[in-house]
Amino acid sequence: MKKFNWRLLFPLFCALSSSASYGAESNVVSPGVGLLQIGLALFVVIGLMVLAAWFMKRLGPISTSNKIAMKVIGGISVGSREKIMVVEVADQWLILGVTAHNISNLAHLPKQDNLLLHQPQGSAPFADWLKRTIEKRHAENIEK
Secondary structure, X not given: OOOOOHHHHHHHHHHHHHXXXXXXXXXXXXXXXXXXXXXXXXXXXXXXXXXXXXXXXXXXXXXXXXOOOEEEEEEEEOOOOOEEEEEEEOOEXXXXXXXXXXXXXXXXXXXXXXXXXXXXXXXXXXXXXXXHHHHHHHHHHHHO
């Protein structure tokens, strides 16, 4: 990031200080000095806006805690941008149809704890393959 060269503003401050002494003698402000004051005021306002944006970036988004405990239980893709999601809210499961432009409530069920304990067969083929491979290598290392 380049450092700002404050020496470039020296002529501006000299002109403003001379206009302040000139303004004390008479109430007439030359067009050049008026334009210079407007430009300096605009520069200060834009600088304050940049500083405020920097502070907001450093602080990050203001997070408000959820008043309602919600949890995504699961989902399945039924198209390129369409999904069916199961969301738990309080002691209810909501079955939602989610598209790119809309969320629709398809049904609601009471909380189903027994479904969370049992995974269907073949639901994680990679996990099963990885477990078999690790056990196989472990058995080979013991034999050696």
